[in-house]
Amino acid sequence: MTARTTSASAGDARAGRTAFQGAPGAFSHEACVQLRPWDEHVAFETFEAAIDAVKSGVCDCALIPVENSTIGDVEPAATLVRHSGLVVAGESWRPIRMALMALPGVDLGELRTVASHPIALAQCTGNLGALNLAMIEAFDTAGAARAVSEGGDRSRAALAPAAAAEVYGLSVMRHDLQDSADNRTRFVLLTREAG
Numbered sequence: 733m734t735a736r737t738t739s740a741s742a743g744d745a746r747a748g749r750t751a752f753q754g755a756p757g758a759f760s761h762e763a764c765v766q767l768r769p770w771d772e773h774v775a776f777e778t779f780e781a782a783i784d785a786v787k788s789g790v791c792d793c794a795l796i797p798v799e800n801s802t803i804g805d806v807e808p809a810a811t812l813v814r815h816s817g818l819v820v821a822g823e824s825w826r827p828i829r830m831a832l833m834a835l836p837g838v839d840l841g842e843l844r845t846v847a848s849h850p851i852a853l854a855q856c857t858g859n860l861g862a863l864n865l866a867m868i869e870a871f872d873t874a875g876a877a878r879a880v881s882e883g884g885d886r887s888r889a890a891l892a893p894a895a896a897a898e899v900y901g902l903s904v905m906r907h908d909l910q911d912s913a914d915n916r917t918r919f920v921l922l923t924r925e926a927g
Contacts, residue, residue, distance in 0.1 A: 748792035749774050751782040753809070754849075757874035757896035763826055763919050764795050777871055779809040783816050786922055793821065799918040800828070802855045802911060818922040825916045830856050830909040831894040832863075833877055833902040838886050840905050847876035848891035856891060858911040865889065877902055 750771040752760035764773040774791055776782040785791040798810040805811075813820070830852060834843060846853075846860060847868040853860070860867060870876035873892035880890045881900035889905065890896070897904045 747771060749790070751776055751785040751791040751794035753777070753779045753782045753796065754872035755874040755878055757877065757893060757899035758872050759826075759828060759852075759893055759917065760795060760797060760919070761874065762893055762895060763797075763824065766826075767795065767824055767919075767921075768793075777875075779812050783812055783818065783922065786818055786924060787816070789924075792923065794818075794922045795919050796922060797851075797917045797919050800851065800855060801825075801914060801916040803851065806851050806917065813920060813922065816922065819925060820920045821923045822921040823918055824921075825918050828855065828910060828915045828917050829894065829907065830891050830915075831897065831904045832889050832891055832906040832909055833894075833897040833904050834880060834889040835884070835886055836901070836903045838889075838903070838905070842886050843889045843905070844887040846889045846891050847879065849873050849876070852891050855915055856909045856911055859909045860891070863906075874899065 747770050750764050750768050751774050752764050754760045782794045786794045796809050797806045845868050846865040847870045849872050850869045852873050853867045874896040876890040877892040877896040877900045880888050
């Protein structure tokens with residue numbers, strides 16, 4: 733499915749700063765790069781911090797995931813957006829494909845745990861259960877990949893976008909671990925004022 737953007741400002745090529753939750757290589761980061769390539773993309777550890785960056789003027793806008801086709805509302809992001817007082821200037825549904833990644837040279841049989849954002853884990857419970865991996869919650873998908881890379885533990889894996897494997901020097905063990913083949917997330921672009 734093609735991403736749909738409903739915003740005049742999403743097509744505004746004036747460079748600015750776009751906040752997102754997560755680490756470089758996360759789904760939100762990918763969405764920023766594809767939807768606002770002219771902006772500087774600024775990472776924040778929490779959804780609240782990304783939204784606050786727009787409120788304070790540190791960033792011009794924020795791209796926040798609010799709904800997933802598999803699990804419904806992305807919380808706490810959806811609630812934070814509703815109560816932010818910011819303007820929803822546009823939206824885009826984007827396909828979400830999960831990859832299982834680990835240190836280079838690791839065999840699937842060596843893995844014992846998989847870490848990722850709780851929303852990402854919830855989109856893959858069936859497939860991860862079949863692999864018999866213990867699920868560990870992390871602040872972000874790409875943040876989990878970074879932790880696996882830096883940790884050096886051959887029994888740990890991360891669930892993240894395939895691009896995160898390249899960013900953090902990991903090997904993709906399996907592609908498309910999402911339980912639904914049509915797994916999509918709706919992102920909204922938040923600004924302080926319309927236009």
